Amino acid sequence: MKRNEEKKSPAERCAGASGGDKSLTYSVFLRGLALDVVVGVLPEERLAPRRIILEVEAVCAAPADPAADDIRAVVDYRLIRQAAVDAAAGTAFQLVETLAVRIAEAIVAVPGVREVAVTLDKPGALEACESVAVQIVRRRAE
Structure with missing residues (x-):
């Protein structure tokens, strides 16, 4: 990587291929x-964390040189995972929608991420349903 490239943020290094497209x-x-989080409106849902x-899907700016094979030129997916984990840690929301928004806001703040879709599944939330899910984009x- 060129010396001036090293000073750039991941978002700047991921400006897009083909001349900055x-x-x-x-x-x-x-x-x-x-x-495992506390989420739900029913009193029994608020007693202990449950699995969600x-x-x-994080839409990211393409690297300026996709052939570079350099982790510094792309969005590190470990940062996306950590943003989600950190955003959910210690929370106690009533609505899955609120939790999904919190997680989406944390992920879209990761340098290089332009857009994110977060689907949150709450298994066993309704009788006769495998899960209930919401999606936030x-x-x-800019």
């Missing part, structure tokens, strides 16, 4: 991220 993106997916399952403010 900002319309070129790629997605990072996290599938089946299990977290996250699906995340958040775009980075």
Whole structure:
């Protein structure tokens, strides 16, 4: 990597391929991220953490040189996972929608992430349903 490239943030290094084409993106997916949180409106739901399952699609700016094979030129998916974990830690929301928004806001703040879709599954929330899920889509403010 060139010396001046080292000073740039991940978002700047991921400005896009083909001469800075900002319309070129790629997605990072996290599938089946299990977290234990307090979430629900019923009194029995507020007694102890319950397992929720996250699906995340983070739309990221494509690296300026996709052939570089350099972790510094892309969004590190470990940062996306950690943002989700940190956003959910210690929370106690009534609504899964509120928790999904909190997680989406944390992920879209990761440098290089332009947009994120967070699907939050709450297994066993309704009788005769495997799970109830909500999806929140958040775009980075330009």
